[in-house]
Amino acid sequence: MISVVGEAVIDLVESPDGASAAHPGGSPANVAVGLGRLGVDVALLTRYGADPHGEMLARHLAGSRVRLLDDPVDDLPTSTALARPDANGVASYDFAIAWRFPQDPDPKVHPATACLHTGSIAATLLPGSTSVRALVERSRGRCTISYDPNCRPSLMGSPEQARPGIEALVALADVVKVSDEDLAWLHPGRGAADVAREWFALGPSLVIVTLGGEGSFGLCAAGPVERPALRVPVADTVGAGDAFTAGLLGALDRRGLLGADASGSLRRIASDELGHVLDEASLVSAITCTRPGADPPTVEELAAFGADQRGQESAARF
Numbered sequence: 001m002i003s004v005v006g007e008a009v010i011d012l013v014e015s016p017d018g019a020s021a022a023h024p025g026g027s028p029a030n031v032a033v034g035l036g037r038l039g040v041d042v043a044l045l046t047r048y049g050a051d052p053h054g055e056m057l058a059r060h061l062a063g064s065r066v067r068l069l070d071d072p073v074d075d076l077p078t079s080t081a082l083a084r085p086d087a088n089g090v091a092s093y094d095f096a097i098a099w100r101f102p103q104d105p106d107p108k109v110h111p112a113t114a115c116l117h118t119g120s121i122a123a124t125l126l127p128g129s130t131s132v133r134a135l136v137e138r139s140r141g142r143c144t145i146s147y148d149p150n151c152r153p154s155l156m157g158s159p160e161q162a163r164p165g166i167e168a169l170v171a172l173a174d175v176v177k178v179s180d181e182d183l184a185w186l187h188p189g190r191g192a193a194d195v196a197r198e199w200f201a202l203g204p205s206l207v208i209v210t211l212g213g214e215g216s217f218g219l220c221a222a223g224p225v226e227r228p229a230l231r232v233p234v235a236d237t238v239g240a241g242d243a244f245t246a247g248l249l250g251a252l253d254r255r256g257l258l259g260a261d262a263s264g265s266l267r268r269i270a271s272d273e274l275g276h277v278l279d280e281a282s283l284v285s286a287i288t289c290t291r292p293g294a295d296p297p298t299v300e301e302l303a304a305f306g307a308d309q310r311g312q313e314s315a316a317r318f
Helices: 027-037 052-063 128-139 159-172 180-186 192-201 240-254 260-267 271-289 299-316
Strands: 002-005 009-014 020-025 042-045 066-068 080-085 091-096 115-119 144-148 175-179 206-210 216-220 223-227
Touching: 002 027, 009 052, 020 027, 020 052, 020 080, 027 042, 027 052, 027 066, 027 115, 027 240, 052 066, 115 128, 115 240, 128 144, 128 159, 144 159, 144 240, 144 260, 159 180, 175 180, 175 192, 175 240, 180 192, 180 206, 192 206, 192 216, 206 240, 206 271, 216 271, 223 271, 240 271, 271 299
Parallel strands: 002 042, 002 115, 009 080, 042 066, 115 144, 144 175, 175 206
Antiparallel strands: 009 020, 080 091, 206 216, 216 223
16 A cells, blocks of 8 residues: 555646636645556545535545545645646646644554655645654655655745755655756756755665656666656646656556565666656656646556557557
């Protein structure tokens, strides 16, 4: 089982004409949904309000085969994020966020958890971030720790304020996924590859950097791996990074590389195998980009899309 800890929000995606459409979102919740749709046993520890937006989130999570850890409903409004995609479909966000654990300030995950994933707002915004950090520290060595900073500058202060906490979690993690945009914000003027090497030296088995339309690269003990992006028509990029994370963790799970007993195998992953993992994660992300909002594919859609791509490639050779 993969346990995901963090925020669930409603993305209010604004169109160029000023209209907005509500889509379930929140980085950790998106990862949980992506995993559930890929057929991975997944549970989410989160919060939302007793309001229509909260009801939308509850239906969305249940429909994507995501189990809930504890009762997520509290007396605060459901968090929202106003997403404004630019001409290239890349979104900027304005947040109205409440992040805490409604039932227990000292949360726990399921004892069968092989991997604990967290990140983004949940790992940085008080008061919930204190509990998240403590949970990660307690879980280290008992399961694989996965972390995505998914930086939100409007909520995280300056890079100088955000860096220590983020890099402390990097040092606790086994798998780190981060975007080049996040690294550029955290370390302005420095190359993503240089920062990724520094993060890898802090202790993770894998550091994966996504490069948007340029693909991704990963660092492991066997060396660096670079993979291209899959070219698709882009509706927007809302949830694309979270879909990549879900695809990444799903690919590692299928290979038996998650869990305390698999820590040695994860650290010794071969570079060609990591390349295949990145390709699988990229495919999940690419499909998500073809439709509005954070709407990752099901395992059936993934198979159909892959078959269609292979058919097009075969036809192009003749």
